[in-house]
Amino acid sequence: MMTINIEKKKKPQSLIIDIFIWFFLIGFAIIILAPLAFMFTASLMPSSDVMRLPYPWIPKTFYWQNFWQAIRGNDGSFIYIRNIINSVIVAVSITLSTVFLAALTGYGLAKFPFKGRNVVFLLIMTTMMIPFEAIMIPLYLIVTSFGWQDSYTGLIVPFLTNAFGVFLMRQYLITFPDEVIDAARIDGASEFGIFWRIIMPNSMPAVATLAILTFRSQWDNLLWPLLVVQSEEMKTIPLYIIKFSSEKYTNEGAMMAVAVIASLPMFILFFTLSKYFLSGSAVFSSRKG
Amino acid sequence: MARKRRVHRGIERKKAIWGWIFVAPSLLFFSLFSFYPIANAFYTSLFKKDLLSLRPPKFVGIKQYTYLLTSPTFWNSVKATAIFTLGTFIPLVVFSLIFAAFIMSRKRFQKFFQMAYYSPAVLSSVVAAAIWLLILDPRGLANQFVNLLMNSPGVDHKWLASIGMVRFSTILVYFWKYVGYFTIIFIAGMASIPRSLHEAARIDGANSWQAFWRITFPLIKPTTLLVSVVAMIQCLKTFSTQYLFVQSGAPRGPIDVITLNIYYTAIRDHRIGRASAMSIILFAIMLFFTWLQLRVSKSEEVSYM
Numbered sequence: 001m002m003t004i005n006i007e008k009k010k011k012p013q014s015l016i017i018d019i020f021i022w023f024f025l026i027g028f029a030i031i032i033l034a035p036l037a038f039m040f041t042a043s044l045m046p047s048s049d050v051m052r053l054p055y056p057w058i059p060k061t062f063y064w065q066n067f068w069q070a071i072r073g074n075d076g077s078f079i080y081i082r083n084i085i086n087s088v089i090v091a092v093s094i095t096l097s098t099v100f101l102a103a104l105t106g107y108g109l110a111k112f113p114f115k116g117r118n119v120v121f122l123l124i125m126t127t128m129m130i131p132f133e134a135i136m137i138p139l140y141l142i143v144t145s146f147g148w149q150d151s152y153t154g155l156i157v158p159f160l161t162n163a164f165g166v167f168l169m170r171q172y173l174i175t176f177p178d179e180v181i182d183a184a185r186i187d188g189a190s191e192f193g194i195f196w197r198i199i200m201p202n203s204m205p206a207v208a209t210l211a212i213l214t215f216r217s218q219w220d221n222l223l224w225p226l227l228v229v230q231s232e233e234m235k236t237i238p239l240y241i242i243k244f245s246s247e248k249y250t251n252e253g254a255m256m257a258v259a260v261i262a263s264l265p266m267f268i269l270f271f272t273l274s275k276y277f278l279s280g281s282a283v284f285s286s287r288k289g
Numbered sequence: 290m291a292r293k294r295r296v297h298r299g300i301e302r303k304k305a306i307w308g309w310i311f312v313a314p315s316l317l318f319f320s321l322f323s324f325y326p327i328a329n330a331f332y333t334s335l336f337k338k339d340l341l342s343l344r345p346p347k348f349v350g351i352k353q354y355t356y357l358l359t360s361p362t363f364w365n366s367v368k369a370t371a372i373f374t375l376g377t378f379i380p381l382v383v384f385s386l387i388f389a390a391f392i393m394s395r396k397r398f399q400k401f402f403q404m405a406y407y408s409p410a411v412l413s414s415v416v417a418a419a420i421w422l423l424i425l426d427p428r429g430l431a432n433q434f435v436n437l438l439m440n441s442p443g444v445d446h447k448w449l450a451s452i453g454m455v456r457f458s459t460i461l462v463y464f465w466k467y468v469g470y471f472t473i474i475f476i477a478g479m480a481s482i483p484r485s486l487h488e489a490a491r492i493d494g495a496n497s498w499q500a501f502w503r504i505t506f507p508l509i510k511p512t513t514l515l516v517s518v519v520a521m522i523q524c525l526k527t528f529s530t531q532y533l534f535v536q537s538g539a540p541r542g543p544i545d546v547i548t549l550n551i552y553y554t555a556i557r558d559h560r561i562g563r564a565s566a567m568s569i570i571l572f573a574i575m576l577f578f579t580w581l582q583l584r585v586s587k588s589e590e591v592s593y594m
Contacts, residue, residue, distance in 0.1 A: 014496065014497075017497075017498075021394060021395070024391060025388075025392065025402055028406070032405065032406055032409060032465065032468070032469065033408065034430070035409070035420050035421065035430075036408060036409065036412075036420075038420065038423070038424060039416075039420050050423070051426070051428045051429070053428060053433065054433055055429075055430055101318070104311050104314065105311060105312050105314070105316075107311055109308075112305065112308025112311065113301070113304065114305035115305065117308065120312055123316070123319070124315065124319060127319050127323040128579075129576055129579045130323055131526055131571065131572065131575050132526075133526050133547075134327065134330060134568040134571050134575070135323065135330055135568065137330065137551070137555050137565055137568060138325075138326035138330045138333065138565070139322065142325070142326065142329075157322075158322050161318055163323075166315060191307045191310075219413055220415075220529075222413075222415055222528065222529045222532070223552070226532075227556070237413070238413060238529070241415045241416065241419055242533060242536055245419055245422070245533070245536070246536055246537065255423065256420070259420060262415075263411070263412050263416055266411045267411060270408070270411045277407070277411070278403065278407065278473050
């Protein structure tokens with residue numbers, strides 16, 4: 001087959017545009033990455049260097065004391081470690097339950113015709129329109145009336161699943177081949193067995209996308225822990241950051257060390273699973289169904 | 290024959306029951322933690338109810354709403370939210386569209402730019418605000434950078450002190466954190482445009498400028514509208530940046546967005562009824578934009594057939 005060479009010689013004008021675009025993209029990449037570079041470099045400097053004019057950018061010596069102070073805390077209580085563990089417990093439990101319940105419901109809605117199915121789907125979709133900020137006060141009253149304030153139960157239960165997850169899983173499973181499910185039924189598999197051993201393992205791309213979205217939004221959650229947590233022991237990372245930043249003896253370098261520790265898990269996830277991070281945002285632009 | 294039909298009906302019944310079993314846990318969850326709270330918020334908003342008070346709540350009808358609509362602090366919050374939302378989502382949409390178009394026009398380093406622009410979105414909003422608090426410090430990088438550009442050494446631009454600047458600072462933080470996120474959405478939208486359209490345009494002699502305005506732009510109009518509404522709804526819900534800024538000593542007035550006001554009214558002032566009325570107003574505003582989003586995304590579907 002003959003290939004037509006469409007790109008003839010570049011005109012000087014388009015070369016200028018080309019160079020302009022490179023400069024624009026690289027310039028903004030530097031501006032966008034600068035605050036991140038600031039976080040990492042400042043975490044390794046004594047505070048006298050962090051606030052020096054002009055900012056040195058490259059740490060002269062690695063000032064590890066920042067990380068020691070970040071973990072130890074200003075009062076030597078090492079409460080940050082406990083707070084990190086809390087964040088992990090809360091985010092992991094919510095992620096597991098969200099994925100499980102969303103997949104279960106999405107499967108039920110996608111593959112089981114029953115009377116009122118569309119109403120159920122619509123009802124679940126309407127909850128997407130209820131912003132958390134509008135129901136946080138009643139939720140807080142409910143959780144306190146159950147005596148769940150200041151506990152893992154209180155932090156976890158209001159987020160056990162979400163409508164977006166149900167939507168995502170239903171859309172994904174609607175195209176799942178019915179023959180596979182029927183074949184498993186004929187082989188005598190139980191309905192739950194089919195879900196657990198056939199549906200779940202075969203929806204890994206959607207599950208991974210949903211898991212990352214959920215984990216990240218919980219790692220980021222400030223408002224709800226702010227309402228239900230009272231003791232230092234039950235605080236999560238965002239609350240610790242707020243407390244640490246308002247303490248008198250906090251220096252700038254240690255503050256950035258706290259920020260680096262809080263961000264490391266997300267960065268590790270991002271660099272290993274960037275595909276799912278990017279597809280998570282791209283879900284919005286898919287216009288199916 | 291009749292038996293066969295009966296067996297078939299039996300399977301249908303069994304399927305229906307399993308459908309309900311699979312759906313029931315979530316349905317129960319949503320009733321308890323979504324529908325009941327929003328109904329409860331509406332109910333509470335009709336009462337004068339105080340947290341920690343032993344007096345029974347007093348029914349006041351729509352008085353909380355009329356109070357709010359004449360309260361200067363509430364209107365200040367509406368104004369703060371409107372300024373933040375407009376000031377954030379318009380630059381977000383414009384810049385993420387430009388970034389996406391420019392990144393897609395590159396033959397190399399596409400992945401690198403996507404990752405670089407997206408990386409701030411990986412941080413939690415509290416960490417983002419904490420970083421920017423240091424950058425916006427009078428001795429921080431923001432002053433150094435602006436003074437370098439404008440050749441005005443030693444000037445303090447009062448990023449966290451003056452009314453206009455503290456508003457601008459919250460917008461800046463939010464823009465920085467989310468621009469990459471929306472860039473990725475645009476890139477996904479642009480990647481779904483068949484290459485053949487661009488190739489056809491090339492053969493017809495269109496340059497890349499024309500190809501963008503005549504092909505890419507009209508075809509990603511649905512994505513643009515969708516991104517606009519999603520960005521807008523997200524901006525209406527902003528809380529963390531403003532909260533951390535206020536905690537660190539920035540003036541509350543200019544950035545007292547509705548969510549912040551709800552939090553302070555309920556938790557600091559213990560006025561649950563009034564906070565609920567504010568929640569319902571916020572809900573109504575967001576419901577309007579969600580409805581807009583649904584209409585928009587329905588009417589603007591693109592087919593490449």
